[in-house]
Amino acid sequence: MSEEFKRPDGRKVKETRKIVAKVGIIPNADGSAMFAFGDTIAIAAVYGPRKFHPQHQQNPEKGTLRCEYNMLSFSVSDRIRPGGNRRSAEISKITEWALEPVLMLDKYPNAVVDVYINIIQANASTRCAGINAAAMALAHAGIPMKGMVSSVSIGKLDKQIVVDVSKAEEDWEEGEGPTDIPMSFTSDGKMTHIQLDGKITQKQLEEAIDTAKEACAKIYDIQKNALKEVVNEK
Amino acid sequence: MTDEKRLVIPGEVIAEGNDYLPGEWTEKRGDEIVAIRYGLFEETDKLVKVIPISGTYQPRRGNVVIGKVENVLLNGWFIDIGTPENSFLPVSEVPRYVNRGELESVLDIGDMVIAKILNLSKKGIDLTIKSRGLERIDDGMILEVNSNRVPRVIGREGSMVNLIKKETGCEIVVGQNGIIWIKGSNIEDELKAKKAVLFVADNIFAHGLTEEVEKMFAKEKKNE
Amino acid sequence: MAEGIRINEDRIYEYLEKGKRFDERALNDLREIVIETGFSKNAEGSARVKIGKTEVIVGIKIATATPYPDNPKDGNLMVTAELTPLSSSRFESGPPKINAIELGRVIDRGIRESKFIKTEDLCIKEGEKVWEVYIDIYSLNDDGNLMDAAGIGAIAALMNARLPKYDLENDKMISGELSDTHLPLAKELPLSITVYKIGKHLLADPNREEEDVCRSRVTIAGYGDRIFSMQKGGGETFSVEEMKKAIELSIKVREKVFSSIKKYL
Numbered sequence: 001m002s003e004e005f006k007r008p009d010g011r012k013v014k015e016t017r018k019i020v021a022k023v024g025i026i027p028n029a030d031g032s033a034m035f036a037f038g039d040t041i042a043i044a045a046v047y048g049p050r051k052f053h054p055q056h057q058q059n060p061e062k063g064t065l066r067c068e069y070n071m072l073s074f075s076v077s078d079r080i081r082p083g084g085n086r087r088s089a090e091i092s093k094i095t096e097w098a099l100e101p102v103l104m105l106d107k108y109p110n111a112v113v114d115v116y117i118n119i120i121q122a123n124a125s126t127r128c129a130g131i132n133a134a135a136m137a138l139a140h141a142g143i144p145m146k147g148m149v150s151s152v153s154i155g156k157l158d159k160q161i162v163v164d165v166s167k168a169e170e171d172w173e174e175g176e177g178p179t180d181i182p183m184s185f186t187s188d189g190k191m192t193h194i195q196l197d198g199k200i201t202q203k204q205l206e207e208a209i210d211t212a213k214e215a216c217a218k219i220y221d222i223q224k225n226a227l228k229e230v231v232n233e234k
Numbered sequence: 235m236t237d238e239k240r241l242v243i244p245g246e247v248i249a250e251g252n253d254y255l256p257g258e259w260t261e262k263r264g265d266e267i268v269a270i271r272y273g274l275f276e277e278t279d280k281l282v283k284v285i286p287i288s289g290t291y292q293p294r295r296g297n298v299v300i301g302k303v304e305n306v307l308l309n310g311w312f313i314d315i316g317t318p319e320n321s322f323l324p325v326s327e328v329p330r331y332v333n334r335g336e337l338e339s340v341l342d343i344g345d346m347v348i349a350k351i352l353n354l355s356k357k358g359i360d361l362t363i364k365s366r367g368l369e370r371i372d373d374g375m376i377l378e379v380n381s382n383r384v385p386r387v388i389g390r391e392g393s394m395v396n397l398i399k400k401e402t403g404c405e406i407v408v409g410q411n412g413i414i415w416i417k418g419s420n421i422e423d424e425l426k427a428k429k430a431v432l433f434v435a436d437n438i439f440a441h442g443l444t445e446e447v448e449k450m451f452a453k454e455k456k457n458e
Numbered sequence: 459m460a461e462g463i464r465i466n467e468d469r470i471y472e473y474l475e476k477g478k479r480f481d482e483r484a485l486n487d488l489r490e491i492v493i494e495t496g497f498s499k500n501a502e503g504s505a506r507v508k509i510g511k512t513e514v515i516v517g518i519k520i521a522t523a524t525p526y527p528d529n530p531k532d533g534n535l536m537v538t539a540e541l542t543p544l545s546s547s548r549f550e551s552g553p554p555k556i557n558a559i560e561l562g563r564v565i566d567r568g569i570r571e572s573k574f575i576k577t578e579d580l581c582i583k584e585g586e587k588v589w590e591v592y593i594d595i596y597s598l599n600d601d602g603n604l605m606d607a608a609g610i611g612a613i614a615a616l617m618n619a620r621l622p623k624y625d626l627e628n629d630k631m632i633s634g635e636l637s638d639t640h641l642p643l644a645k646e647l648p649l650s651i652t653v654y655k656i657g658k659h660l661l662a663d664p665n666r667e668e669e670d671v672c673r674s675r676v677t678i679a680g681y682g683d684r685i686f687s688m689q690k691g692g693g694e695t696f697s698v699e700e701m702k703k704a705i706e707l708s709i710k711v712r713e714k715v716f717s718s719i720k721k722y723l
Contacts, residue, residue, distance in 0.1 A: 026544065026545065026598060026599050027511050027599055027601070028547065028600060028601070029544070030288065030289065030290060031288060031289075039499055043544070043598075044544075045545075047543075048290065049290055049318050050290070050318050050547070052318070060356070063318075068551055072515075072517060073517065073519065073592070073594040074498060074500060074501035074504065074517025074519050074594055075498075075500060075501075075517075076500050077500050077633050077634035078521075078633060079519035082538055082540055082554075083554075102244070102245070107292075109356065110318065110319070111319075112318075114543070116543050116544035116551075118542065118544055118596070120497075120498070121498050121500055122500065123500075139243055139244050140272060140288060141289055142271060142272055142273070142287070142289020142290070142382065143271075143289065144244070144259065144270050144271050145244035145245065145270060145271070146245060147244055147245025147268075148243065148245050186245075188245070224243050224246070227241065227243045227272060302463065344462065344463075344464050345464075346463060346464075346465060371465060372465070373468065374465060375465065375466060375469050376463045376465060376466055421469060421472060421473050424469070425480060428480075
């Protein structure tokens with residue numbers, strides 16, 4: 001049944017939207033990248049390791065990762081008031097947890113590595129695009145890392161598992177409705193992030209996780225190729 | 235051992251089998267050697283390593299650096315050399331006797347200074363200006379390149395920086411932290427040197443970079 | 459770290475004395491300007507502007523709103539600017555600081571006072587419902603002169619904008635769908651141009667190291683020889699002569715900018 005399933009944009013169930021990835025987009029930053037799933041476009045800039053103020057937040061054992069996720073006011077149909085909100089604060093923290101496991105910040109005690117993620121245009125899966133861009137920007141900034149992190153959202157539309165959920169799919173109305181499961185994996189296949197909203201059985205969730213792992217392996221290849229396309233500035 | 239420059243990314247397997255030894259910015263995982271930083275792959279006699287091309291300055295003992303005076307205390311100066319750690323130049327590491335309360339006359343806030351890293355510890359970095367060539371900078375021009383590109387700016391045994399010095403008549407000090415001081419007899423010469431330095435830093439992947447720089451100078455001479 | 463280095467400042471001054479700039483531009487020359495309009499699918503209008511390595515993105519959002527009681531027949535205009543920490547190590551997270559607030563307000567006044575947007579044509583029902591136009595400006599990379607990049611971006615994004623579809627029967631806007639109607643705009647583009655003062659020299663479009671040396675500036679929005687809004691920034695004086703020269707220079711620079719961006723609009 002699975003290959004018969006009709007997605008709103010005509011994709012196969014395990015197909016992501018068109019991915020575009022690029023590094024070196026912000027000359028001022030120590031590292032930067034953009035990552036797009038179709039119409040969802042994220043950009044990320046890394047500054048640091050640099051001095052961490054206020055001092056009482058410094059960690060003498062190792063450097064601190066600090067992520068800030070922000071949607072531009074015009075990235076969605078209904079304008080968002082500029083500045084943070086509860087949603088962006090939570091996603092910022094989730095992004096830190098998704099990336100932290102691969103970072104080797106023990107060489108930078110007391111310092112901070114800042115990652116700023118801006119969503120230029122949103123069509124669902126923005127946190128996944130943000131994490132992908134951030135992982136590339138961190139590598140580009142020369143931060144020591146055990147590996148990369150790749151992120152994708154798995155959806156369950158009615159009973160069907162699909163890869164890379166779009167806005168139209170997020171609002172799925174038929175049958176069991178939509179379930180959205182964004183997940184992130186290290187390049188050696190460990191999970192660093194999972195969230196779930198909807199309703200799903202244990203068996204299907206297991207399928208969703210395996211599907212995400214496969215999809216992230218492909219996303220990893222795209223991130224890798226982008227980093228290898230030599231950029232001469234910076 | 236080819237001359238080809240290959241970019242590797244963190245987590246990438248860059249050598250397999252027990253014949254190889256893991257060098258800088260690599261890690262052995264089972265039979266594999268894995269890169270743990272973005273940069274250029276290099277192998278010499280079975281030793282594999284990654285040469286970073288980006289990232290902030292990693293201080294090392296003995297490095298000559300250029301920094302800016304951040305603060306003057308009673309017993310020395312805090313100098314910003316572009317690291318997250320604090321760098322301190324104690325008054326005892328100045329080559330002459332300095333009276334208490336006269337530290338500003340040696341180095342004042344905002345002054346640029348060429349210094350050497352004496353010591354690195356968890357508490358921070360200690361600097362000295364007790365050797366030859368280490369001093370306050372009073373004129374000329376400062377520019378900044380990524381510190382990982384400093385080896386190319388200097389060139390093999392100083393060949394690149396010497397070429398730029400010769401062609402422009404400028405004095406040039408390349409700080410290991412990527413801060414570079416250029417001093418010529420006029421601004422035009424300094425700008426010429428600056429342009430050449432930035433060209434090298436922007437084109438570290440180019441083959442025959444020295445020839446390219448030579449060509450650049452030849453072209454400029456023609457235009458004059 | 460390269461900011462505020464005294465010997466570099468001295469060199470910039472010294473060279474300006476000879477009428478020269480480090481990057482070989484004349485005092486009234488701008489860096490190359492590149493504009494991309496309509497990059498955003500969810501904004502009613504958008505523009506990405508690069509001046510050299512300085513880059514901003516501007517999005518226009520349009521929705522229905524209640525008019526202000528003192529202008530019951532006019533549409534509303536709101537301009538905000540964010541100096542994002544992504545665009546420079548000098549910008550911090552958190553609520554907008556004064557620099558961002560000022561930037562937004564200066565751009566706002568240039569557009570408002572010039573009557574570039576014909577707000578009277580944005581009335582849906584007098585006293586009850588009008589179109590509200592938001593101009594949101596974000597910095598992506600600060601290499602000097604964000605002010606003019608923002609001004610150019612705002613105009614380009616407005617020209618790119620279209621009104622949302624409107625359901626007359628139910629008397630409400632259809633969110634997320636654009637009509638074919640462009641915003642009602644005047645033909646004359648009120649570009650705001652900033653003249654920067656370094657020592658006794660007046661110049662256009664400073665890069666980062668030049669802007670660091672600059673202690674005063676004046677932003678002038680106008681069209682032809684008409685001027686709609688001004689703001690002097692920075693804590694140094696202009697002599698009367700200098701101010702008149704700055705005004706004259708801004709008019710010349712505006713013409714240059716106009717002819718170099720025409721092809722994108």
